[in-house]
């Protein structure tokens with residue numbers, strides 16, 4: 001079930017420029033700047049409520065930013081530049097942009113009334129206009145890649161959590177996205193199911209798709225990340241290679257967060 | 269914890285015979301409290317070769333006898349009392365005029381039912397939309413049509429010609445006109461009936477559908493949005509089918525209500541089932557048997573709808589249940605094929621519902 005294929009590409013570069021986002025009076029993102037190179041695997045860590053999910057959601061335009069811009073391969077998400085002004089894109093253009101950005105949720109969010117296969121082919125057919133036969137063939141291929149070739153006709157509730165999350169990953173990949181966003185993909189899973197999902201993501205990391213992964217699995221972050229970003233209070237506090245951030249954090253808040261997350265692991 | 273487990277196992281291993289003798293005697297003394305009182309000092313003896321004695325439900329049998337006796341009494345009076353005039357019922361039941369009236373009733377139900385629910389769906393989406401205009405238009409619609417009696421609405425639509433002599437299609441506040449109709453020729457009895465029933469039905473079903481949509485997990489919509497699935501497809505393919513589980517029971521209530529509710533259009537002298545029956549008994553004076561004819565037809569339609577409801581609800585519970593329960597037909601077939609008279613599931617469900625059922 002190796003996902004490592006010779007499709008190493010140079011697409012999927014993301015640039016986040018001084019993004020602010022508030023819900024009512026609480027400001028959730030402060031002047032966030034972030035560059036993700038094409039094919040890079042970026043892991044985002046940080047305490048609860050630090051704005052990690054919100055950042056991912058703005059990249060997919062599920063949330064509008066209040067200020068700043070986000071671009072994918074140089075193209076602004078949600079806006080178009082015309083005559084020196086930012087024009088909001090039409091709904092259909094936003095939908096098309098979303099098909100370039102896959103998203104995997106903490107609670108899987110598989111469509112409960114559709115089988116695994118139907119879950120995967122829905123978006124390629126109706127968001128991208130792929131022919132049904134093509135979409136089905138591709139879906140079966142993807143199910144095989146995540147090790148679930150025999151579960152095509154199972155409904156989500158008939159699958160274990162780990163299997164559901166792997167179907168959800170296959171569903172995100174079916175759109176051939178340039179970037180895949182993972183929001184705590186293993187937090188809702190029993191410990192023994194975490195590995196099977198992380199294995200799939202690790203294989204995906206080798207395939208050259210840009211990945212942004214929010215996770216509390218520090219060991220996994222060390223293995224898979226090209227770069228780690230630590231967020232706190234809606235700001236990017238520190239970023240660097242796994243060795244720098246996990247081995248030798250400079251910021252006090254990073255240190256105290258890591259001591260809470262990592263130490264219990266040493267005691268086992 | 270582990271030491272405790274060990275001692276009980278050892279205990280059980282040493283004294284299996286005494287445990288085996290004591291347990292059943294406790295159970296016989298006081299069946300209701302047996303599990304609790306036995307629990308604390310239980311070791312874990314091996315019950316593998318004990319025979320299972322099914323729990324007895326004496327009150328269930330008493331209930332069953334009472335219900336059967338009542339049902340028999342009602343049936344006997346229906347059959348034996350000559351004033352029900354079953355001969356007249358049989359003679360008119362499939363008479364051509366009755367069947368024509370029945371056809372009209374079904375036509376009204378199907379047309380205003382489907383138009384009503386379609387409009388209700390759109391109203392529900394409007395109500396849930398982020399546009400304040402859409403949502404207040406939808407709210408106002410439901411408010412008006414739910415707060416006026418259907419009878420009044422029907423008479424208003426039928427008398428629209430008195431209020432507005434002509435209906436003009438054109439650009440408002442200008443003299444540009446594409447077409448102009450006499451209201452009285454446009455609003456027939458049928459049109460008034462369909463308009464009244466549809467709009468009224470739409471107001472109620474909008475609320476039912478809105479409730480169903482709200483019951484669907486927000487994450488489903490979010491996932492569909494993130495996948496770039498267009499808005500209309502999101503509503504019809506992702507949200508609505510899952511909302512159906514909450515919508516269907518109430519929706520069928522509404523449709524069954526609508527079948528009988530169509531009888532109200534007799535005020536427009538529209539010859540649906542109930543009006544037809546009235547015309548006949550005004551002529552023949554056989555009031556009760558004719559009402560019985562109509563009643564039996566309404567029961568037949570409702571029964572068919574109830575069966576349809578069962579299978580449609582089953583269809584929409586795909587994926588929501590890990591395994592679908594067998595249909596009554598499948599149960600019956602397996603019951604006959606295994607031919608075990610004391611199938612626990614079959615007998616318990618039957619006797620469970622018997623005392624409560626409205627037989």
Ligand SMILES: Nc1ncnc2c1ncn2[C@@H]1O[C@H](COP(=O)(O)OP(=O)(O)OP(=O)(O)O)[C@@H](O)[C@H]1O
Nearest residue numbers: 023024026028046047048049050051052053054055
């Ligand atoms: N729709 C919303 N309305 C109001 N406040 C919100 C909303 N969504 C998130 N927030 C607030 O924004 C802040 C950041 O939330 P976010 O979900 O991005 O945090 P997170 O870093 O993903 O946390 P976690 O690790 O617990 O998932 C929190 O304080 C949260 O309460």
Ligand SMILES: [Mg+2]
Nearest residue numbers: 052053054183
């Ligand atoms: Mg989060």
